[in-house]
Amino acid sequence: MNNNKPQTLKGFRDFLPETMTVRNYVKNLFIETFENFGFEPLETPTLEYASTLMGKYGDEGEKLVYMFDDKGGRRVGLRYDLTVPTAKVLAMYPEIPIPFKRYQLQNVWRADNTQKGRYREILQCDIDTFGTSSPVADAEIIAVIYTALKKLDFKKFSIRINSRTVLKNILLQSGITNNQNSTLQSLDKFQKIGEDGVRKELKEKDFSQLQIDSLFKYVKVAKPDKNLAAVFTAIKSFNLPDWCYAFDPTMVRGLDYYTGTIFETYVEEPKIGSITGGGRYDTLIKTLGGPDIPAVGTTLGLDRIVDCIIELNLLPKLAKTKVKIMVGNFGPETEKESLELTSLLRQNNIATIFYPDADKIGKQFKYASIKNIPFVALIGSDEAINKVVTLKDMTTGEQKTLTQNEIVKSMLK
Amino acid sequence: MNNNKPQTLKGFRDFLPETMTVRNYVKNLFIETFENFGFEPLETPTLEYASTLMGKYGDEGEKLVYMFDDKGGRRVGLRYDLTVPTAKVLAMYPEIPIPFKRYQLQNVWRADNTQKGRYREILQCDIDTFGTSSPVADAEIIAVIYTALKKLDFKKFSIRINSRTVLKNILLQSGITNNQNSTLQSLDKFQKIGEDGVRKELKEKDFSQLQIDSLFKYVKVAKPDKNLAAVFTAIKSFNLPDWCYAFDPTMVRGLDYYTGTIFETYVEEPKIGSITGGGRYDTLIKTLGGPDIPAVGTTLGLDRIVDCIIELNLLPKLAKTKVKIMVGNFGPETEKESLELTSLLRQNNIATIFYPDADKIGKQFKYASIKNIPFVALIGSDEAINKVVTLKDMTTGEQKTLTQNEIVKSMLK
Known part of the structure; x- marks a missing residue:
């Protein structure tokens, strides 16, 4: 009927059970943490009107939206992020109680060039608080990041915190009034290329030596302003240990819609860049067509976090x-006895496979072994007569004869 | 920036937190049940090559696939079901151990005409066992359906079971050799329009009175054949009670790719039709470009099941x-004390919202009430001095003064 060799589109992924198990572990731990902090689930459609998506991501972004005409001639696009759909929701449902704390774990699509670690379909994990300017809300987002990474058993990470108002003040003090965005874009490379690198780049951009010296002078003495200090106070009240977060006046973040606090999480091992990124964006929701309410939130990078925990071997017991x-x-x-044992195990919430065919026993053991199933229970005619079960530990090879109830007990241990 | 009134595309849905809570409850219960029966998670991409999707759903189906050219000029389509992508996966990854028991909970898209209860984006919930012809595998799918519905607290439902081979034999005995599919399509309406209705329809289709009489004669004496009898035996071994399943020789199912056992679940209240449907399809995976392996599985209709449990009020404690x-x-x-209490509650896994702004207390209570939050804790300056907390039960209006630790204890009850 179809002779094409089936293949998956470039930039898209099939997740087989073993990979899904790791991804679901991280996802469920995220959800558990988000809900503990009072964030609630939201889901929005895969397709939206082009008019909902266009004019929101800048020229570069818009090129990457999967867009097409549907059968009714409507211009539609695949969800590109989770912020624009939430702005739509806030505009459409004014009855939503404010403040609105929502988490959203859904795929987004980018018609990007593919390269290592860059995909066209990505599971985005966002938490955001809409409708409050309180610095506590900023601190709470940072507390969620800390709690989730601790639960994932990360030993070392650094949440770098800065503020757009702190950066503005540095520019003001340095006397840089033109090309402010260009200055910040160079400053943002501080972690990567160091002070010398940033100085060189600014020189090439025709900034005066005085401006460059002045910039670094004020960066070095920069302190959190009143609002950012309040964020740090709340972080302390949330009991975050000192080692995991720090004020970093060189941190800028790429997107220019942030208005206040900004934060990113870095791990040094593996060299993977930031694993979370977010901040306060008090004017964006209105710009996107939603109500005029402030907002703060973060994205957690599931793909990178999964890569980290595999590389750092943080899944010893999974x-x-x-x-x-x-x-x-x-x-x-002996099918009846075998199915009864299967049912008994499942009734005790022990995930059980019944091998459906009477294949050679060696083939059955091989299947259990390839699938990493830790135990195999066997009821042959001898066992059936004696009302017992042979239990094989697939790790040690050890075999025991037990009753059905003893099998259940030993599995529940 | 954008003055269009934002709206959601017809046939697509935004799921706000309250709805998500119900949907997630059902989804998680499904997943728990599937995993208990040894089914493992699989996820496949949203977009596939058109060549993977086309020629698989018949002319009618194919019209409903969302299809477009991507920026690289590839003809691509949105996932239309979960069976075709799994056939692709089985063809692409021959290392997958067989039998392969997978569950898949992912959206599918149909460019269908919208009408009440019919959507263009649907969460599909499938379980299937690939690579075994054992009747136990068929019975196991039915056992999963029973277990999931019982866990959801359904009191009454009927899993109707039949087999394509039983139907073929009825046709053979009745002497109907032509227009067999057309005959079965009419017979499938038996539950809806009764024997008289089916007889009338067959007459209009020019079947002879002898053929029609003969059909009903053999339908009435039909019994499970050897294979279907083995399915029933296994169902018994899985301890399913008699009331929940029955042999129904008039049940046909619309799709014509089934080769053996077929089953559907009906509820009489509310009148919603079938809430699950599936069967054995031993040739389909090869037809779809996968390996030549037998398969059996079912879809569970999440939307209809959610509608049922809301209508039957099966969520009393949710x-x-x-x-x-x-x-x-x-x-x-008192922010410090309030945040410490918030942290203490969360550390004890009690989902807690800290109200981020010092609004009037009436506004804060109103927020908690609209959001159905059962308790509010307050630390004013008096409470802070006395190291206590005022706890208000939002259901009864009752107020108590407790220590932080007593609050935690009372929430854990």
Whole structure:
């Protein structure tokens, strides 16, 4: 019927069970943390009117939106981020109680050039608080990041915190009134290319030596302003340890819609860049067609975080499968007993596979082994007569004879 | 920047937190059940090559696929179901151990005409076992359906079971050799329009009186054949009670790719039709470009099931929000104490909102009330001095004075 060799589109991924197990572990831990902090779930459609998406991401961004005409002739596009759809929701449903704390874990699509670690379909994980200017809301987002990474067993990370108003003040003090964005773009490379690199780049951009010297003078003495100081106070009240966060007056972030606090999380090992990024954006929701309400939030980079925990071996106790035991198959004579054992295990919430065919026992063991199932239970005719079960530990190879209830007990341990 | 009134595309839905809470409850219960039965998660891309999707759904189906040219000029389409992508996965990754038991909860898209209860973006919930012909695998799918519906507290439902081979045999005995599909299409309406209705329709289709009489004669004496009998035996071994399933020789199912056992679940209240549907399809995976392996599975209709449990009031204990308590805000003087209480509650896994602004206390109570948050904790200056907290039960209006630790204890009850 179809002779094409099937293939997955470039930049898209199939997630087989073993990968899904790791991704679901991280996702569920995120959700648990978000809900603990009072964030609530939101989901919005995959497709939106082009008019909802266009004029929101800048010329460069807009080129990357998957856009097409649907069968009704409507110009539609695939969700490009989670902020624009939320602005739409806030505009459409004025009955939503404010402040609105929502988390959203949904895919976004970018018609980007593919390269290593860059995909066209990405699971985006966002938390945002809409409708409050309180510095506590900023601190709370940072507390969520800390809590989630701790739960994931990260030992070392650094949440760098700065503020757009602090940066503005540095520019003002340095006497840089033109090309402010260009200055900040260079300053943002401080972590990557160092002070010398930034100085060189600014010189090439025709800034005067006086301006450049002045910039670094004020960067070095910069302190959190009143609002950012209040954020730091709240972070302390949330009991975050000192080692995990720091004021970083060189941190700028690429997107220019932030109005206040900005923050990013870095890990040094592996060299993967930032794993979270966010900040306060008090004018964006109105700009996007929503109500005039302030907002603060962050994205957590699921793909990078998954890469980190695999590379840092932070999954020591996470089994490759949730299946705890396989019940083998000796054919019709003992099928009834085998299925009863299967049911008994499942009734006790022990994830169980019944091997459906009476294949050679070696093939059945091989299947359990490839699938990393830790135990195999067997009921042959001898076992059926004696009302017992042979239990094989697939890790040690050890075999035991137990009753059905003893099997359940040993699995629940 | 954008003056269009934002709107959601017809046939697409925004899911606000209260709706998401119900949907997530059902989804998580499905996943828990699937994993208990040894099914493992799979996810595939939203977009596939048109060649992967085309020629798979028949002319009618293909008209409903969202299809477009991407920026690289590739003809691509949005996922239309979860079976075709799985066939692709089985073809692409021959290393997947067989039998392969996977569950898949992902959206599918249909460029359908919209009408009540019919959407263009649907969350599809599928379980399937690939690579075994064992009747136990068929029975196991039925056992999953029973277990999931029981966990959802459904009191009455009927899993109707039939087989394509039983139907073929009825046709053979009735002497109907031509227009077999047309006959079955009419027979499938038996539950809706009764024997008289089906007889009338067949007459209009020019079947002879002898053929029609003969059809009903053999339908009435039909019994499960050997394979279907083995399915019923396995269902019994899985301990399903008699009331929830039945042999129904008039049940056909619309799609014509089934080769063996077929099953659907009906509820009489509310009148919503079938809430699950599936069966055995032993040749389809090869037809779709995958390996030549048998398969059996079902779809669970999340939208209809959610509608049912809301209508049948099966969510008595499901809170409208996971937030257990809100900590109110009396301003900067007691912010530290309030945030410490917030942190303490969260450390004890109690989902907590800190109200971020020092608004009038009436406004804060109103917020908690609209959001269905059951308790509000308040630390004013008196409470801060005395190291206590005022706890208000939002249901009864009752107020108590407690220590921070007593608040935690009372929330954990």
